[in-house]
Amino acid sequence: MRYLRLLLTQIRISLALGMQYRWEFLLGGGLTVVWTLISLVPLHIAFSGRPPIEGWTYERALVVVGWFTLLKGVLDGAVNPSLIRVVEQIRQGTLDFTLLKPADAQFLVSTAKFEVWKVVDVTAALAIFTYAFSRLGRAPAVVDVAVALAMLGAATLVLYSLWILVIAAAFWVVRLDNLAYLFNSLFDFARWPVTMFSGIWRVIFTVVIPLALMTTYPALALLGALPPRTGLLSVGGALLFAVVARVVWRRAIAHYTSASS
Amino acid sequence: MNLRSLRRATRVLRAYPTLLRVGFAGVMAYRAEMLVWMLTTTMPLVSLALWTAVSSRAPVGKFGPADFTAYFLAILIVRQLTSSWLVWELNAEIKSGALSQRLLKPMHPLFLFSADNLAAIPIRSLLCLPLALVLLFATGDRIPRDPTTLALVAVALLGAWLLNFLVSALIGALAFVMESSTAIFEVYLAAFSIFAGYLVPIELFPPTLRAVSEALPFRYTLALPAELLTGLLDPARALPQLAVQWAYVLGALVATTLAWRAGIRRFAAFGG
Numbered sequence: 001m002r003y004l005r006l007l008l009t010q011i012r013i014s015l016a017l018g019m020q021y022r023w024e025f026l027l028g029g030g031l032t033v034v035w036t037l038i039s040l041v042p043l044h045i046a047f048s049g050r051p052p053i054e055g056w057t058y059e060r061a062l063v064v065v066g067w068f069t070l071l072k073g074v075l076d077g078a079v080n081p082s083l084i085r086v087v088e089q090i091r092q093g094t095l096d097f098t099l100l101k102p103a104d105a106q107f108l109v110s111t112a113k114f115e116v117w118k119v120v121d122v123t124a125a126l127a128i129f130t131y132a133f134s135r136l137g138r139a140p141a142v143v144d145v146a147v148a149l150a151m152l153g154a155a156t157l158v159l160y161s162l163w164i165l166v167i168a169a170a171f172w173v174v175r176l177d178n179l180a181y182l183f184n185s186l187f188d189f190a191r192w193p194v195t196m197f198s199g200i201w202r203v204i205f206t207v208v209i210p211l212a213l214m215t216t217y218p219a220l221a222l223l224g225a226l227p228p229r230t231g232l233l234s235v236g237g238a239l240l241f242a243v244v245a246r247v248v249w250r251r252a253i254a255h256y257t258s259a260s261s
Numbered sequence: 262m263n264l265r266s267l268r269r270a271t272r273v274l275r276a277y278p279t280l281l282r283v284g285f286a287g288v289m290a291y292r293a294e295m296l297v298w299m300l301t302t303t304m305p306l307v308s309l310a311l312w313t314a315v316s317s318r319a320p321v322g323k324f325g326p327a328d329f330t331a332y333f334l335a336i337l338i339v340r341q342l343t344s345s346w347l348v349w350e351l352n353a354e355i356k357s358g359a360l361s362q363r364l365l366k367p368m369h370p371l372f373l374f375s376a377d378n379l380a381a382i383p384i385r386s387l388l389c390l391p392l393a394l395v396l397l398f399a400t401g402d403r404i405p406r407d408p409t410t411l412a413l414v415a416v417a418l419l420g421a422w423l424l425n426f427l428v429s430a431l432i433g434a435l436a437f438v439m440e441s442s443t444a445i446f447e448v449y450l451a452a453f454s455i456f457a458g459y460l461v462p463i464e465l466f467p468p469t470l471r472a473v474s475e476a477l478p479f480r481y482t483l484a485l486p487a488e489l490l491t492g493l494l495d496p497a498r499a500l501p502q503l504a505v506q507w508a509y510v511l512g513a514l515v516a517t518t519l520a521w522r523a524g525i526r527r528f529a530a531f532g533g
Contacts, residue, residue, distance in 0.1 A: 035451065041470060042461045045322075046315045053315055177349040177443070178294060182301045184447075188454070189307055201310045 003107060010111040018116035029120040036069055036124045039191065054195045059135045061193055063222055066128035067155075067215040068191040073121025074156055075163075075187070082112040083163050084180075087170045095256065106249050110160070129222070144224040147231065151218035154238035158213055161238075161245035168245075168252035190215045213237060273368050280373060284380030295384055302341050302385070308460060309333035322465045328491075331400040332462050334393045335487035340459075341386040341393075343422040343482065345378055348446040351433030356441075360528065371430055371521065378426060403492045410489065410496045413503065417486035420506040425482045427513035434517065437524030452477075458484030464493065478513075481506035 018025075043065055047058035056064075086109045089095040098108050133139055140148070166183055170176050186209055194205050194212035205211040213234045220226040288295060312329040315321060324332070351374075354360040363370040398404060405411060432449060435442035454460050457479035463471055474480050485502055488494035494502070 031448075038455055041455065041466065044467075045461055045465045046312075050321070051318050053318070173293065178297045178301060178346070182297055185301060185304050186307075188460075189311070192311060196314050197307075197310055198314055199310070201307060 003103070006103060006107070007111055011114055014114035015116050018114075021117075025117040025120075028117050032120045032124055036128070040065065043191070054193070056193045056196065059132050060219070060223060062128060062132035062135075064193050064215050064219040065191050066125045066132060067152075067218045067222075069121055069128060070125035070152070071155060071159060071190070071214055072187075073118045073125065075159055077115045077118025077121065079110075079156075079160050079163050081115050082110055083167045085109070085112055086167050087176050090170050090256070099253070099256075105253060106164070106246070110164075140222050141224055144222055147226065148218050148222040151213075151221045151226070151231065151234065154235045155214040155218055157238045158210055158241050161241040162209070164245040164249050168248045171252040171255050187211070193219070210234075210237065210241070269368075273372055276368065277372075277376060280376030281380045284377040285383075287377060288381045288384050295381070298346070298385060299387075302337065302344070305333045305337040305340065305459070308336075312461075324462065324465065327400055329462075331397060331403050331491045332487065332493070334397040334400070335490045336459065336483065337393050338390060338397065338490070339418065339421065339483055339487045341390050342382060342418060343425050343486075345422075345425045345429040347374055347378065347426065347429035348433040348443060350374070350377075351430070352436045352441055352443055355433075355436045355528065364525065364528075369521075371517070374430070375426060397490075404490065405492055405496070413496055413499055414486055414489045417489055417499070417503060417506065420503065420510050421482045421486050423510045424478065424506065424513055427510065427517045428478070428482070431513060431517045431520055434520040434524045437520075437527050453479045453482070456480060457482055458487065462488075462493070475502075475505075478509045481509055 043058075043061055046053070047056070047061055086095065089098065089109075095109075099105050101108060162183070166176065166179055169179060173179075189205065190211040194202060194216040197205060206213075217226055217230060217234050221231065309330055312321070312324075312333070313326040316324055316326050316329055320328075351360075354363075360370065363373050366373065405414070428449070429446075432442050432446050435445060456463075456474040456477050458474075463474050463480060463484050466474065481502070485494070485499075485506060489496070489499055
């Protein structure tokens with residue numbers, strides 16, 4: 001309960017901050033629309049007027065892209081901004097102030113900042129969903145939407161845990177730019193249904209860096225084609241990921257020696 | 262005046278081998294970072310897996326699986342030889358004040374950075390380059406063998422490296438006036454991934470988008486040498502494109518020099 005109140009306070013602060021940068025909203029919104037359209041080009045080339053690949057038609061793959069856009073918004077709006085700040089705090093030693101506060105440090109650093117304007121990405125995702133389903137000529141069933149939302153929860157948890165792992169590395173190495181860059185380039189492949197990959201890459205994207213869990217399974221759920229077993233396994237996998245991230249984070253914090261002299 | 266600049270140029274050239282050795286030692290000191298970087302450069306292999314799967318039933322445009330394989334191997338090779346991470350480097354050095362050490366040396370800091378970059382290429386490409394080259398040769402007689410085309414490839418590669426380096430230096434120099442220019446570089450990279458032919462061959466774009474990508478600089482940092490290397494681009498058609506590439510290089514050179522001159526004037530070494 002206390003943490004919920006803390007979370008609401010942090011969000012309120014971010015909202016107040018975000019309101020100061022209204023032009024950023026306009027600019028960011030415009031960019032989002034342009035980028036969403038441009039990033040559809042590879043998909044268009046791969047699917048438009050061509051036979052389905054591994055059972056994925058243009059419309060169904062569009063649903064995956066919709067989930068990608070949505071998760072990208074979650075990543076850039078709720079996960080990334082706070083965690084990027086941690087890296088800076090570790091280097092400067094100001095993480096001390098956070099650690100001294102009478103609340104869980106992981107919670108505090110994870111909710112430190114929200115980019116409220118990234119809501120535009122969510123709108124773009126909804127537009128893609130609407131377009132895809134109108135081309136399919138049906139609406140998603142209510143049950144499917146519920147399952148998809150549950151999968152979104154699992155996906156966000158995995159995404160967040162992966163980022164915590166990346167950030168935990170910052171306690172040992174000073175620079176994280178290239179690790180973050182690597183993660184972003186890998187995440188970019190989440191726009192494709194994972195079953196399109198074969199061999200080693202499918203294994204990597206399902207188990208090691210579970211892109212499948214982030215976009216393909218939620219998309220399948222929304223299409224009403226997700227096997228219940230896969231769904232349960234992914235929720236379990238997401239929880240496992242979160243536990244691992246938590247353990248690593250605790251060890252990393254223990255390793256932290258303030259940078260101030 | 263003329264004599265003085267000539268003397269300065271020879272001094273830089275004489276110092277360059279030493280700078281390369283220093284850069285090489287620096288690379289060896291940061292092997293972990295280098296490993297992450299190597300992993301990042303393998304991304305075209307993921308694209309390769311994806312597009313060969315897409316084209317396995319029916320070719321995409323004129324691209325079959327073998328064409329995609331050759332294309333993305335060439336992309337990987339060009340990327341390994343020409344990429345630059347100067348933006349991150351500069352942001353860190355400007356913020357921490359470490360740049361002042363470079364400013365003390367009697368030559369333009371960009372020469373020092375370029376030596377660091379070139380010295381890293383052998384290590385950076387240790388993992389993938391030999392393999393990719395062998396595989397590319399195995400994909401058949403796509404590789405141009407006549408010396409003229411090979412010379413064109415070399416010129417295109419040099420231009421691509423210069424353009425990448427200068428643009429990175431330009432975006433990095435923005436850190437002189439703003440807190441961090443890495444966010445701008447991320448926008449640049451996003452545009453790059455589409456318009457440079459990093460994710461999809463530009464040939465497959467709809468005509469309008471293709472025209473756009475030929476007007477923008479991105480294509481000339483990656484796709485141009487890769488297409489020449491895989492025989493996608495007719496050598497006769499390559500000349501006007503090379504001209505555009507080098508025009509962009511010159512433009513970037515002027516812009517970067519001006520930005521640096523203005524930036525260094527503002528630079529008051531932090532924590533000096």
